[in-house]
Amino acid sequence: MTQIHYRIDSRTGLPLRTKKEARDYRDYVIAQLQDPDNLEKQESAVTFQKVWDEYIAGAGKGGQAPSTVTKHSSVWENHIKEAFGTKYISGKRAVTTTEINEYLAEKYYNTDLSYGYVEGFLKVFYLLYGEAYRRNYINLETITKYTKERNIRIQMPKKTQVDEEADSTIQVYSRSDVLKMYEVFESTDLELPFMLGIFCGLRESEIFGLMWDDWDYEKNTLTINKQLVYVAGAWSLTRVKTLASSRTIDVPDTVSKLLSERRLALAKAKGTPAYRSRANEIVMDLRDKQPVEIIGGDFINRKLYDGNDGKLLTTNSFKYYSRKIKADLKIDFKTHGLRKTHLTNLASSGFPLKSLMARAGHKKLETSLKYYITEDETSREQALRIINSLNFNDYYIDVDVDLGFKKTMRMWLSDLGEEAFSKLEQSEGKKRQKGNKNIDK
Numbered sequence: 001m002t003q004i005h006y007r008i009d010s011r012t013g014l015p016l017r018t019k020k021e022a023r024d025y026r027d028y029v030i031a032q033l034q035d036p037d038n039l040e041k042q043e044s045a046v047t048f049q050k051v052w053d054e055y056i057a058g059a060g061k062g063g064q065a066p067s068t069v070t071k072h073s074s075v076w077e078n079h080i081k082e083a084f085g086t087k088y089i090s091g092k093r094a095v096t097t098t099e100i101n102e103y104l105a106e107k108y109y110n111t112d113l114s115y116g117y118v119e120g121f122l123k124v125f126y127l128l129y130g131e132a133y134r135r136n137y138i139n140l141e142t143i144t145k146y147t148k149e150r151n152i153r154i155q156m157p158k159k160t161q162v163d164e165e166a167d168s169t170i171q172v173y174s175r176s177d178v179l180k181m182y183e184v185f186e187s188t189d190l191e192l193p194f195m196l197g198i199f200c201g202l203r204e205s206e207i208f209g210l211m212w213d214d215w216d217y218e219k220n221t222l223t224i225n226k227q228l229v230y231v232a233g234a235w236s237l238t239r240v241k242t243l244a245s246s247r248t249i250d251v252p253d254t255v256s257k258l259l260s261e262r263r264l265a266l267a268k269a270k271g272t273p274a275y276r277s278r279a280n281e282i283v284m285d286l287r288d289k290q291p292v293e294i295i296g297g298d299f300i301n302r303k304l305y306d307g308n309d310g311k312l313l314t315t316n317s318f319k320y321y322s323r324k325i326k327a328d329l330k331i332d333f334k335t336h337g338l339r340k341t342h343l344t345n346l347a348s349s350g351f352p353l354k355s356l357m358a359r360a361g362h363k364k365l366e367t368s369l370k371y372y373i374t375e376d377e378t379s380r381e382q383a384l385r386i387i388n389s390l391n392f393n394d395y396y397i398d399v400d401v402d403l404g405f406k407k408t409m410r411m412w413l414s415d416l417g418e419e420a421f422s423k424l425e426q427s428e429g430k431k432r433q434k435g436n437k438n439i440d441k
Helices: 019-033 048-057 064-086 097-109 115-134 140-147 161-167 175-185 191-200 204-209 254-267 273-276 317-328 335-348 354-362 364-374 376-389 418-428
Strands: 221-224 226-231 234-239 247-250 282-285 293-294 395-402 408-414
Touching: 048 064, 064 097, 097 115, 097 226, 115 140, 140 191, 161 204, 161 247, 175 191, 175 317, 191 204, 191 247, 191 254, 191 335, 204 226, 204 335, 247 354, 335 364, 354 364
Parallel strands: 234 282
Antiparallel strands: 221 247, 226 234, 282 293, 395 408
């Protein structure tokens, strides 16, 4: 029996907020499914603009709040209208779900628009298809395909790690866990990606988007300005999400040594037929408006072991090791955990906040601050040491000092020593006074 899962009411384009709304909408859909006339409905060629105009003409009659209509109108006028206004929502020339999903991905990955804002685009598309269905421009099969079927429906692209990081909590690996995991990755194709995560704090998509011209051997730096992600059925290079994410960072000697060894090994392997037969994948470069095919790009991370020389490593490459580490070491391995561990260790060591923001590629100050307030074992040890060094029972005296003119200075007992204090007390006849805690000492 087919299970029906809905989150948005196609009749209004609004999310289902209560169980009652969900049950009512489920009953409505079941009734539509049981009506054979819905499946046989012939679709006429209608543009998105026509459907939008009819929606606006009836706006408010369907129970939408004025503020909701205003938001939808802003998204339509400023974005969707230009791209889809003259295109067809129904008929033989109707746009496909792939076209719409690629549009959403381009808006999210290659502009400064936030994930939440682009979600507003998705809601407008669902609203338009619901409106088209109610006006008999599309049949039940079409609206089901475009808004319901899990694998092919219109849907949001995968969140970037920038946004996932901003939304997530800080969880780090202990020193012993890092050493155990390193033993798993040592002398494998994933050793370098592991080290780039734990010693450079790169995001997973940034690691696998690196190319050899991003590494400056003389300055020992890495430039991060792109990421490797899976978009619309193809591995693609996109720009990093924010301006702050585009950065150049210093590379530790340990990683620099690995990079040098890797480049030499790849240069040697490139001459073999086996390598050339595998290093010929097509990666779409989506960083500009016009997509460009990159065939066998000069990526840093390619296989050299297990008989697959030349094969491109991607964000999927860690999956096997993640399962292995979970089974063998009982450690929940996630690549992003390496980045969080790196940044937390820097913060715990007193790394300047501004420098950490630049190294991590954080846009928001509060994202970086999370790493300074994470209470791991190291930060607790430092806090206890500082707390135990505080002295709230210090005493002071006021002493007249001749500097060519009379000057009264406040001297703390802990600075003077008990013997010197006694002499000063006797000579000056001053009374010992109990002071406040030593903040300005």
